[in-house]
Each structure stands twice: as structure tokens, then as C-alpha cells.
Amino acid sequence: MIKETIQLNVNGHVYSLKKGRDYEEADTLSKVLRERLGLTGVRVSCEQGACGACTVLINGKSALSCMMLVTEADGCDILTIEGLDGSDPVVDAFVNTYGPGEGTAMQCGFCTPGFVMETHSLLNENPNPTDAEITEALSGHICRCGCYHGIHKAVEKAADHICKCKEEANE
Numbered sequence: 001m002i003k004e005t006i007q008l009n010v011n012g013h014v015y016s017l018k019k020g021r022d023y024e025e026a027d028t029l030s031k032v033l034r035e036r037l038g039l040t041g042v043r044v045s046c047e048q049g050a051c052g053a054c055t056v057l058i059n060g061k062s063a064l065s066c067m068m069l070v071t072e073a074d075g076c077d078i079l080t081i082e083g084l085d086g087s088d089p090v091v092d093a094f095v096n097t098y099g100p101g102e103g104t105a106m107q108c109g110f111c112t113p114g115f116v117m118e119t120h121s122l123l124n125e126n127p128n129p130t131d132a133e134i135t136e137a138l139s140g141h142i143c144r145c146g147c148y149h150g151i152h153k154a155v156e157k158a159a160d161h162i163c164k165c166k167e168e169a170n171e
């Protein structure tokens with residue numbers, strides 16, 4: 001049966017969306033997040049699942065929002081870059097990776113939300129990833145500014161920070 005209303009829990013807010021008013025059956029999740037809810041931190045570039053720019057977390061795991069119908073997200077918890085707080089350790093690592101030998105984790109910043117959300121997904125599952133695991137996790141993302149080295153460093157820094165906080169909490 002086709003539903004007339006869906007519910008999305010986005011960044012802690014529950015939205016009841018009505019078909020025909022808020023979304024159409026064929027709308028992607030990225031379209032509704034950006035154009036109906038105004039969450040333009042969800043970037044859309046290729047719309048073919050090939051660049052990772054539109055990555056959000058769905059129930060804690062990364063997903064390409066351009067490759068999902070909004071109706072598939074009915075009832076899900078969705079986190080976008082706008083839902084991270086100002087002290088988010090992953091955002092902090094991306095912003096503060098620019099020193100000698102590190103490269104920079106961002107230039108234009110277009111790809112950054114997708115990389116940040118992917119990093120959260122990785123660290124949710126695996127707080128202490130190896131180099132190879134970081135490379136694998138980021139492999140679906142394109143940075144047209146070529147900041148790959150800095151992005152890798154930023155993920156390492158965020159993982160270190162999260163592990164240290166967990167160790168301190170357990171002392």
C-alpha cells in the first residue's frame with residue numbers, strides 16, 4: 001500500500017511529510033533534505049552514487065542520499081552535517097589539519113560534509129581503524145581539490161581523539 005505520509009527523524013527533529021505537498025513518490029532523500037528541509041550541507045554532485053558528496057548517516061551508518069528514495073527512509077534516524085555539534089571531533093580534525101607534512105583536509109569544502117559523515121560511520125563501527133581501513137572507508141568519495149592526504153590525516157586525528165576520550169572516561 002502506498003503511504004500518504006512518511007516520518008523522518010532528522011538531526012533529532014521529527015518531520016511528518018505529506019505526499020504531494022512535501023515530497024513526490026520518485027523524490028530522492030537528498031532532494032527532500034535539501035529542497036524541503038533546507039539542509040544544504042547535504043551536497044549533491046554526481047547523483048549517480050559515484051562521488052560520496054551526498055553521504056548522510058541513516059541509523060548510524062553512512063548512506064548515499066542521492067541513491068535512496070525518500071520513502072525508503074520512512075521511520076529512520078537521519079543525521080546530516082547540520083546535526084553535528086560545534087565541538088564535533090571529526091569536524092575539528094578536518095578544520096585543524098593543515099600543518100607541515102599533513103596537507104590540508106579541505107580547500108573549497110564541497111566534499112567535506114560527505115567525508116565527515118563517512119568518518120563518523122567508520123568510527124562508530126571501528127574507533128581505531130588501520131590505514132587500510134581508513135582508505136577503504138573513504139574509497140567511495142571524490143575530492144576534486146585533491147586533499148586526500150590531508151583527509152586521511154584528519155580521520156587519523158579524529159580516531160586518536162575519540163580513543164583518548166574513551167580511555168580517559170574508563171580511567
Ligand code: FES
Nearest residue numbers: 045047049052066
Ligand atoms: S551526489 Fe550522491 S554519490 Fe554523488
Ligand code: FES
Nearest residue numbers: 107109143144145
Ligand atoms: S575540498 Fe574541494 S572538493 Fe574536496
